[in-house]
Amino acid sequence: MNTDQPTNSVKKPIQNSSGFSLLEILVVLTVMGFLIAMVAPRLGGISSSAVDTVCDSNQNRMVTMMSTFFEQTNRFPSKLTNLVEETADNTYQIPAVSDDNPENGPETLASEFMERNHFRIHYLDDDEAAELKNMGITRVLNLNAYDAYNEDGSGFKDDYDESINNDVTLATTVTKAPTLEEITVPTDTGTTPFAVAMVGIGHNDTDWDLHEDEKNWGEPDWFGRIVLGFGPENSLVTGGIVANAAHCPGGIQNADNVTYNDYNLVLPRLEATADRFEADIASLGFGATAIDGLEELQAVAYDDEPADGYVIADNDDNLKVRTFDIASAQERWQYATQCPEGHMFPADDEEFWGIDIDDDGTIGTVVTP
Known part of the structure; x- marks a missing residue:
């Protein structure tokens, strides 16, 4: 008996499928190119805005945590980062500023950080050192990055232009001290010179x-004030008030040019520093010959740089004009923070300030004392 069963299955013809033609692919790619060209600038703006938002959020948290610490202890954190390099025993300099050339490797400080602060080395006297210690800053960590130098400190690395250092002269050779070396603020600064x-x-x-x-x-209000960094060893972190030291997202993006990326504490102007200003007013180089000139220092805020010789009284560009007192000491609570690119939170007025340092009623490029 035949057991084969008839089948009702019918094979379906395979549908004819063809790919895109070269012309169709070119049309799609062209349309995508137009879309990317229109959207990319907007995405770039969002990215930049996001970086600023994260940076502001970090600084806002830092201000909050610093305020909490200050309210609990009535002092500042210890083991903050001292933004200096020791070039030899008890001899200091401002670290190298980035030349914004990633091909020769990163340097220490962002160029914008230096441009907005115009840092100078300041050797403390005994009264300033005692005031710092009374504020709780008994120990600091010297940055000692040496990013501009060869490994043995015998000279500058290839292609680094030391003139970029904002008129601050770097030592030609250095005897390297340990990175983030812990230092006790000295009592006798004559015997043990110490700089910030x-x-x-x-x-x-x-x-x-x-x-x-x-x-x-x-x-302008930062003039004559010490800046120290919130590194991972400071007592805000080690005391558990913050989990770790935050880093600036803009600095992370600029890591091929800059190594220092911590947020910073701008101390209030010390009473001892103000006393030194007043004692040495004749030698400071300001146009004013009395302390009154420093107590009424005029400044203008702007986004677009005014022309040399901009007359403050005329104020043709309608800039915001303010008067600052940089001769007087400040209360302990008058500290501020800034990111490693030199911006404070909350932002104050416009992007930049011009300061009438020579007291001639104008904002110029170079002062002639």
Whole structure:
């Protein structure tokens, strides 16, 4: 008996499928190109805005945590980062500023950070050192990055232009000290000289060194104030108030040019520093011959740089004009923060300031004391 069963299955013909033609692919790619060209600039703006938002959020948290610490202890954190390099025993300099050339490797400080602060080395006297210690800053960590130098410190690395350092001279050779070396703020600064980074002006252990550019400052009120970094070893972190030291997203993006990327504490102007200003007013290089000139220092805020010789009284560009007192000490609570690119939170007025340092009623490029 035949057991084969008839089948009802019918094979379906395979549908004819063809790919895109070359012309169709070109049309699609052209349309996509137009879309990318229109959308990319907007995405770029969103990215930049996001970086600024994260940076502001980081600084906002830092201000909050710093305020909490200050309210609980009535002092500042210890083991902050001292933004200096020791070039030999008890001899200091401001670290190398980025030349914005990634091909020769990163340097220490962002160029914008330096341009907005115009840092100067400032050797403390005994009264300033005692005041710092009374504020709780008994120990600091010297940055000692040496990013501009060869491995043995015998000279500068290839292609680095040391003149970029904002008129601050780097030592030709250095005897390297350990990176982030912990230092106790000395009591006798005559026996153990000790220096910090100060905004705009500093005593170089011989005389006052004033930055003479009247344009493109960050914050006039920071003038004559010490800046220290919130590194991972400071007592905000080690005390558990913050989990770790935040880093600036803009600095992360610029890591091929810059190594230092911590947020910073701008200390209030010390009473001892203000006393030194008043005692040495004749030698500071300001146009005013009395302390009143420093108590009524005029400044203008702007986004677009005014022409040299901009007359403050005329104020043809309708810039915001403010008067600052940089001769007086500040209360302990008058500290500020800034990111490693030199911006404070919350932002104050416009992007830059011009300061009438020579007290001639105008904002110029270079002061002639």
